[in-house]
Amino acid sequence: MAMVALERKELNKTQVVAKALINLKEELRLSSESVGQIIGADASTVFRIGKNMDMKENKVFEGALLLIRVYRSLFALLGGDKAAMIHWLTTANKDFAEQRPIEHIKSLVGLVEVVQYLDAMRGHA
Numbered sequence: 001m002a003m004v005a006l007e008r009k010e011l012n013k014t015q016v017v018a019k020a021l022i023n024l025k026e027e028l029r030l031s032s033e034s035v036g037q038i039i040g041a042d043a044s045t046v047f048r049i050g051k052n053m054d055m056k057e058n059k060v061f062e063g064a065l066l067l068i069r070v071y072r073s074l075f076a077l078l079g080g081d082k083a084a085m086i087h088w089l090t091t092a093n094k095d096f097a098e099q100r101p102i103e104h105i106k107s108l109v110g111l112v113e114v115v116q117y118l119d120a121m122r123g124h125a
Contacts, residue, residue: 014061015054021064022050024071027082028089030102037106039063066111073118 011019025035025046032046039046041060049055055064071085078084089102095117096104104110 014057017061017064017068018049018053018055020068024068028086038067038111063111066115069115070105070118073122077118077121
């Protein structure tokens with residue numbers, strides 16, 4: 001009986017980030033337009049990232065890393081409850097001047113503030 005070695009394709013860091021970004025987009029039911037506004041890209045760029053499962057290492061990549069941190073923090077804080085995560089993102093928050101976090105993270109400053117806020121909530125401040 002002949003043994004066939006399975007070829008395992010190693011993903012590079014931009015492919016891993018692209019896959020994580022598209023997964024969180026789907027899990028949190030975010031549109032390509034919303035994700036684009038958050039990470040500093042247009043909807044067609046987000047669509048291409050999903051289609052190619054890869055992205056360039058640039059400011060959009062950095063924005064994607066921050067958005068992934070938001071997702072991971074919410075996942076940890078809320079026990080992976082997707083409905084609770086979506087609720088947190090879409091409900092006005094007094095700590096963000098009654099703005100919904102999903103709107104607050106559409107600016108780089110707001111995205112960083114939400115990352116820092118969630119880090120503090122998790123005890124990483």
